[in-house]
Amino acid sequence: MTSAGRGGAERVDAERLAALPPLPADEDGPVFEAPWQAQAFALAVRLSEIGYFTWKEWAGTLADELAAAEARGEPDDGSRYYHHWVAALERLVVDRRLSSSAALDDCREAWADAYRHTPHGQPVELGRAD
């Protein structure tokens, strides 16, 4: 489990992408509908590069999440692919004790609060002092 180089990655190679449940993509690679999707994509890529989990484990967790969604009767049209991606990421992060559900929930609430209380045009930041 060596750490990937400090520079991070070039585009994720085709082999790793092919190991995933088919993700929204065109001939030139993954496509994203919103920035949060790309951010979630990058998180999974980076965490596996560093070695917190293997890419194979990641692909398996994501596949489980997609299968669970299908079992719940959600449409399998790819529209919620990255929702499941995020759910899988949260699950793996908690499973590996990188964080806890409670910590993630608290942090999400803190972000929502930060948005609610930050005036337009100002950077939204998490409060630290309080």
Add this chain to the structure above:
Amino acid sequence: MDESEGRPVDRRGFIKDAAVGAAAFAAPGKLMADQTESHDHSHGHDHDHDHDHQDVPPDIALRVRALESVLVEKGMVTSAALDVIVDTYENRIGPRNGAEVVAKAWVDPAYRERLLADGTAAIGELGHLGGQGEHMKVVENTPEVHNLVVCTLCSCYPWPTLGLPPAWYKSSAYRARAVIEPRTVLSEFGLDVPEDVEVRVWDSTAEIRYLVLPERPAGTEDMSQEELAGIVSRDSMIGVARVEAPAGGPSGGDQ
């Protein structure tokens, strides 16, 4: 599958080379933006403006933010490393939307007029506005005026039109220096703006975002709207590049 392939990478330099240091925000005095009092605050984020808060992003986006914040805080990942990955996909959302808008404005004078008068509505005509309700203002480059877009305080960016913001756009160096020394910044992007051309810097906010309508290059008179859309770069719509006619273009001429 092996998680351990280390693949160090040389990223393109861009303005990132200059991104070290230059932390201070610019005094916004020179900005052309119709900015309101909101950008005049220089103090912290601890006051409540209940009438004036920002829209809370969708829950799913907050969950991603939470994941990132928690992991960054624990030192497990760095935002910079994530940016590097995202950056390689920066053209992978909505990349052609803005180009389509520009190309249409070039070939359709009535559309151009509507676009400059009410960017939000005209871009909406093409179905490219996101659900965030931000207002789009389109600013036109001319032989006399060159426009440059920045968000000095954060990284407001019209992503439904331009895709993911490039990392340099989010860098504190670009955000500060685009205002203080726009000509220098532009020349670092390889764009030398003649002294007699006015440079206008537009500061995006949460409620208003800017799109540059670049000049249509000479030698493209015979190109179709679709072909034109193919030569409009994202950078030209931020204002850090010109649109160039394709080398050995249709006419082969050099007017």
